[in-house]
Amino acid sequence: MAVDDPKTVDVVSVDRxxxxxxxxxxxxxxxxxxxxxxxxxxxxxxxxxxLPLPAPDTRRKR
Incomplete structure (x- = not known):
């Protein structure tokens, strides 16, 4: 998986x-x-x- 393989995401990480x-x-x-x-x-x-991203949730959280 690298830049020349357009069908894959190389690394996915989440900032906790x-x-x-x-x-x-x-x-x-x-x-x-x-x-x-x-x-x-x-x-x-x-x-x-x-990736299609959903619209951010702008409702106020209580």
């Missing part, structure tokens, strides 16, 4: 203090010669792994 979900992308590709291609790979990964 804030309950935020963090999605990480691992990257093993060489940036030295094909930076533009590398950015296309990142864009593809981001588009394929984006």
């Amino acid at each position: 203090a804030t309950s935020e979900v963090i999605l990480d992308v691992t990257d093993h590709l060489d940036w030295s010669d094909q930076a533009v291609h590398h950015l296309v790979v990142y864009k593809t990964k981001a588009a394929k792994t984006a």
